[in-house]
Ligand SMILES: Cc1cc2nc3c(=O)[nH]c(=O)nc-3n(C[C@H](O)[C@H](O)[C@H](O)COP(=O)(O)O)c2cc1C
Ligand code: SF4
């Protein structure tokens with residue numbers, strides 16, 4: 378069993394309630410931080426921990442915190458990003474649903490460190506029942522004196538509010554989230570100014586992912602240096618992975634980032650192997666935006682070394698032969714899955730979620746969806762594959778926010794690694810409607826453990 | 828239906844607005860629209876949106892802009908129960924197509940339509956963060972996961988009973 382820092386208590390009966398959470402040692406991090414540490418010391422501890430943002434971009438959290446502007450007399454805000462809408466990602470939901478007090482505890486410590494007296498959780502609107510769970514936990518924490526005025530007699534005031542979104546993936550992007558929190562459409566802002574200078578209501582703001590803020594609790598409890606000893610290289614601590622697709626045991630797993638991808642997929646502690654004894658065809662290891670990899674490049678790098686479940690190893694080889702850890706949304710495809718169809722559904726998703734501000738993203742995502750649908754339904758031409766490649770290349774890097782890139786990468790990677798499957802669709806318009814390309818080119822290039 | 832919050836709804840509305848600093852009451856718009864949609868028949872009529880605008884002291888256009896941007900707000904009447912079935916990649920590889928086909932056949936409606944008795948609406952939606960529990964759909968506040976044809980049958984039957992008993 379690997380180290381568990383976040384989900385170690387997830388199975389304790391009643392852990393959702395304040396009473397049990399406290400009895401199990403909860404809120405010690407708040408006591409320690411507020412009574413024994415200065416705000417600078419907390420930021421320093423988080424820096425030492427090496428914690429990287431768990432929302433997808435992996436930016437060092439301590440460094441992000443140290444950027445927050447502190448103009449005299451202007452309130453600052455911490456905003457927790459619980460929008461979780463990247464296909465394949467459902468880890469924050471698990472954490473909030475089963476360990477709401479862990480998030481609240483992390484939020485109190487982080488709010489104190491950043492000087493946020495009014496802290497907001499922006500949660501995707503569909504997670505309505507989790508909103509209720511969080512609000513209940515907040516009330517419990519308030520009644521026990523961990524929130525409200527003059528917490529623990531330190532003079533620090535803090536309230537936490539939960540706001541539901543309205544159903545829009547783009548509101549996960551931090552400036553779109555801020556716009557939405559202001560009661561507007563989720564149109565990302567042009568940066569600079571960055572939120573750390575002018576964010577919510579033009580006040581200095583830090584936006585962090587749910588898992589990032591929960592990880593602050595073990596960091597304070599054990600110390601940044603100890604936290605950094607877990608994991609490897611710049612992938613310190615533990616990471617939540619939400620695993621889905623054609624595996625035996627879909628679910629949310631906490632891993633320390635030293636295990637191989639092979640172990641994660643095939644061991645019974647995690648995914649438990651491919652469903653129905655089928656073969657692994659491909660995988661999108663870090664949420665729908667990151668490049669899809671064929672089985673051989675997923676399990677080993679281009680150099681033939683084992684690939685590990687961490688930031689560095691998953692991106693080894695760049696986009697040519699690697700991918701990204703991203704949000705930890707691990708999507709597994711077996712031999713019966715069609716890469717063209719899968720890519721089409723993702724392109725449809727990005728077209729649907731484009732906010733429409735930039736023409737390359739607004740128009741390009743629509744064109745990609747149409748061309749992919751054409752190929753998928755057996756009406757494609759060879760030139761369509763090159764056209765797709767060309768469109769994705771023209772979106773990437775030419776937009777206000779990274780959604781443009783997020784829409785391009787899955788299409789680019791699918792063509793890069795599975796071009797023959799796209800060509801097969803074009804050459805076999807009828808056959809492709811009733812059968813799949815399967816593993817024709819990818820059968821057993823790998824060692825599949827018994 | 829009269830477009831005015833009753834006392835309970837008004838208390839909730841005030842709680843929502845109180846979460847934001849003085850002068851920033853527009854921030855309560857998204858939650859207020861959820862409340863309005865739940866209070867006034869599951870969708871947002873122009874009248875409802877204008878009412879929310881007046882309560883928040885903002886222009887109606889500011890409400891329309893927002894209501895049309897987000898997918899959870901219904902701008903047309905919907906059935907008593909809305910089946911929002913996820914069709915994105917992870918659900919698709921886990922068999923959502925079969926479930927969607929089955930619901931279409933069983934209720935005899937296409938996506939976007941409502942059954943003649945006004946009971947069910949079918950909506951196809953994108954990833955709802957339940958990919959590991961696929962295929963799935965959302966009905967109101969609730970997620971129905973690990974769907975099978977049998978499960979769909981019993982869900983439909985249960986809602987019919989619920990409606991008959993109300
Ligand atoms: C289109 C798009 C969607 C995003 N969705 C999310 C999301 O659902 N949750 C999240 O935490 N971060 C999301 N992000 C990343 C955020 O912009 C931001 O980097 C993150 O919340 C920062 O928190 P972290 O440093 O703790 O990861 C998204 C980014 C983009 C461009
Ligand atoms: S890249 Fe797309 S989603 Fe992002 S701002 Fe431009 S149009 Fe909107």
Ligand code: FES
Nearest residue numbers: 913918955957958
């Ligand atoms: S793809 Fe259906 S819930 Fe995520």
